[in-house]
Structure formats: structure tokens, C-alpha cells
Amino acid sequence: xxxxxxxxxxxxxxxxxxxxxxxxxxxxxxxxxxxxxxxxxxxxxxxxxxxxxxxxxxxxxxxxxxxxxxxxxxxxxxxxxxxxxxxxxxxxxxxxxxxxxxxxxxxxxxxxxxxxxxxxxxxxxxxxxxxxxxxxxxxxxxxxxxxxxxxxxxxxxxxxxxxxxxxxxxxxxxxxxxxxxxxxxxxxxxxxxxxxxxxxxxxxxxxxxxxxxxxxxxxxxxxxxxxxxxxxxxxxxxxxxxxxxxxxxxxxxxxxxxxxxxxxxxxxxxxxxxxxxxxxxxxxxxxxx
Numbered sequence: 001x002x003x004x005x006x007x008x009x010x011x012x013x014x015x016x017x018x019x020x021x022x023x024x025x026x027x028x029x030x031x032x033x034x035x036x037x038x039x040x041x042x043x044x045x046x047x048x049x050x051x052x053x054x055x056x057x058x059x060x061x062x063x064x065x066x067x068x069x070x071x072x073x074x075x076x077x078x079x080x081x082x083x084x085x086x087x088x089x090x091x092x093x094x095x096x097x098x099x100x101x102x103x104x105x106x107x108x109x110x111x112x113x114x115x116x117x118x119x120x121x122x123x124x125x126x127x128x129x130x131x132x133x134x135x136x137x138x139x140x141x142x143x144x145x146x147x148x149x150x151x152x153x154x155x156x157x158x159x160x161x162x163x164x165x166x167x168x169x170x171x172x173x174x175x176x177x178x179x180x181x182x183x184x185x186x187x188x189x190x191x192x193x194x195x196x197x198x199x200x201x202x203x204x205x206x207x208x209x210x211x212x213x214x215x216x217x218x219x220x221x222x223x224x225x226x227x228x229x230x231x232x233x234x235x236x237x238x239x240x241x242x243x244x245x246x247x248x249x250x251x252x253x254x255x256x257x258x259x260x261x262x263x264x265x266x267x268x269x270x271x272x273x274x275x276x277x278x279x280x281x282x283x284x285x286x287x288x289x
Contacts, residue, residue, distance in 0.1 A: 090134025
């Protein structure tokens with residue numbers, strides 16, 4: 001079906017957003033654990049335990065505290081953090097099946113084009129933007145909203161510039177909705193824009209996340225008329241899978257599937273089905289389909 005040419009349309013395609021969390025959604029585990037934490041001589045458990053202790057002691061934000069702790073240990077080990085080193089660590093991230101070769105993105109783009117929908121791919125993540133920049137999927141992404149550092153005149157990370165936590169994730173749905181692709185522009189976010197003038201209505205959004213930290217975003221998407229899918233690591237145990245499935249019974253998500261992005265997987269079929277539903281609602285479904 002993906003090889004069938006898209007029909008000709010008389011109107012411009014409608015922007016439609018596939019929005020992803022990163023850790024646990026597009027990649028297995030936390031991105032910092034693959035190579036960065038070992039590179040500063042720490043065990044993964046020791047690093048996160050220290051981050052949690054410091055967060056509690058400072059009554060701080062856990063994202064900002066882990067980011068600062070990364071800088072602290074890197075400096076102690078004579079390994080200053082730069083954009084380049086973080087991108088290098090990003091290349092080691094373990095992406096789920098169907099992503100590394102970009103076939104998922106190409107397939108969804110082609111499928112959307114059949115229904116006159118312009119599929120855009122966004123990430124909203126508490127992880128590090130610089131590491132995501134180093135992954136092979138970056139060329140397929142429209143924009144990345146994630147935590148990142150500010151850099152000094154030597155090109156070394158000085159302090160956290162943005163920390164995206166599980167509740168602040170929701171604001172980025174509005175940034176996508178209103179076409180604002182940065183963290184700093186607030187006037188346009190707060191300015192009233194009629195729904196029919198917004199580049200990507202919530203009804204043409206699909207959010208894919210992996211669990212607890214994405215619940216506020218999934219719930220907002222669900223209540224705003226968009227769609228949410230909770231995914232789980234195919235290698236996870238039955239207990240973890242049941243925890244994700246409970247999100248359906250709690251009316252927080254529309255669907256649950258394994259994080260398998262290959263053609264013919266349950267996730268592939270669910271997203272294609274939702275794209276088709278969006279096309280019907282938007283009135284772009286070709287006659288006879």
C-alpha cells in the first residue's frame with residue numbers, strides 16, 4: 001500500500017503531527033545510561049540515586065538536577081561536556097526496531113500523503129536535545145523539544161538552559177498547535193488564535209509515549225480531541241505491560257502497543273488507522289477509499 005502513488009488533490013495538504021517521547025518510546029532505557037554515565041566512571045544506579053538525593057535536598061527540579069550532575073561528574077573526570085561529545089553519545093542510543101533506517105518515518109509520510117495529510121514528526125522529551133541530535137533519526141524529525149544546555153565561549157556546557165519535565169511537556173503540544181518551534185516565545189503561545197487558524201489542530205495530533213512521565217501529556221491529548229498511544233518495550237515483563245494497559249481502563253490513552261516500528265506491527269497498524277480517521281474527519285479521504 002505504501003508503494004501506491006498518492007492521488008492528486010486540489011488543495012494543499014493538511015499538517016498532521018506524530019509526536020513522540022524519546023526514552024522508552026523510541027529508544028530502550030534512558031539515553032544517558034548507554035555511554036555517558038559509564039564514561040564518567042559511575043554506575044547507572046549510583047548516578048540516579050545521587051541525582052534523586054540532590055533533588056530532594058535542594059527541593060529542586062529533578063531534570064535540572066540530573067543535568068547539572070552530569071556536568072559535575074564530567075568535569076571531575078576531565079571530560080568537559082560539549083555539543084559534540086553529547087552528539088557522540090547519542091549515536092550509541094539503542095533505538096527500537098524499524099527506526100534506525102528511517103523506514104517508519106518514510107512509510108508514515110507516504111501513507112499520510114495518500115490522504116492529503118502532511119505528516120510532521122516531533123519529539124517532546126526530558127532527555128537531552130544534543131544527544132537526540134546525534135541519533136540517526138534526527139533528519140526525519142520536524143523539530144525536537146527537549147532539555148538542553150547553554151554553552152560558554154569555549155564551547156563547553158555551562159548550565160542547563162531548558163529542563164523539560166513531565167508536566168511542562170504539555171506546553172509543547174500548544175507550541176506545535178500554534179506553530180511555535182522554540183522554547184522562549186511566550187507571547188504567541190498566550191495570544192488567542194482561532195482554532196481554524198492554528199497550523200496543527202489537536203484533532204490532527206497523535207502522541208506516542210511510554211508511561212508515567214507521559215501521563216499528563218497523554219491525558220491532555222486525549223481530552224483535546226487528539227489521540228494518544230502508550231507503548232512498552234517488547235522485552236518488558238508482563239507486570240510492566242499490565243501497568244501500561246491500565247492506562248486504557250483509566251481513560252488516559254486510546255491504545256497500547258509494543259514499541260515496534262516495523263511495517264505490519266500492531267503500532268504500525270494503529271497509527272495508520274488513526275491517520276485514516278483524521279483524514280475522514282478532515283474531509284481529505286479520497287472518494288472510493
